[in-house]
Amino acid sequence: MNRIKTTSKYLLASLMIFAGTMHFANTAFFLKIMPPYLPLHKELVLLSGAFEIVLGVLLLIQRFSRLAAWGIMGLLIAVFPANLYLYQNQEIVPASPTIHLLRLLLQGVLVLWAFWHTRMDEKEPES
Numbered sequence: 001m002n003r004i005k006t007t008s009k010y011l012l013a014s015l016m017i018f019a020g021t022m023h024f025a026n027t028a029f030f031l032k033i034m035p036p037y038l039p040l041h042k043e044l045v046l047l048s049g050a051f052e053i054v055l056g057v058l059l060l061i062q063r064f065s066r067l068a069a070w071g072i073m074g075l076l077i078a079v080f081p082a083n084l085y086l087y088q089n090q091e092i093v094p095a096s097p098t099i100h101l102l103r104l105l106l107q108g109v110l111v112l113w114a115f116w117h118t119r120m121d122e123k124e125p126e127s
Contacts (some may be wrong), residue, residue, distance in 0.1 A: 009059055009117055015110075016056030016072060023049020032092050035085040051075050059117065069117035076111050083107055 021031055023045050030045040038044060058068035062067060086092055087104045 005117070008113070009065065012110075012113055012117065013056040014071070016052045016059070020049040020052030020054075020056060023052065029093075033082045033086040035081050038081070048075065048079055055083040066118050067105070072114040073111050073118075076107055076114065080107055112120045 027042065027045055030049075031041050034041040034045065051071070052075065055068045055071045058064040061068075083104055085098065087100050088095060090100050093100075
């Protein structure tokens with residue numbers, strides 16, 4: 001189980017780092033899905049991207065891993081309004097309604113995935 005969890009942690013960290021990097025490489029996409037009621041769109045896009053990168057890196061450092069997993073969960077919940085806004089305004093990104101729904105549901109899967117990494121392994125010492 002330890003090997004599976006380690007692999008999972010590296011995959012989740014890589015996904016977070018990649019997603020965070022995309023906030024900087026393709027800022028325009030993320031600006032399009034920002035709900036209009038939120039202020040400082042560009043700043044929030046860049047800040048959330050920076051948090052994704054930092055949390056992804058911290059997930060790989062055993063001392064900070066559990067805290068990073070909790071942070072990832074919080075961040076995924078914090079950015080959920082943008083994903084919901086995209087689902088409600090599907091013309092922003094042309095795709096089938098099924099793809100939009102799956103993208104929305106993926107947030108829940110990612111939260112559960114991060115939650116799994118908040119749990120201590122039997123051989124993992126508490127920090």
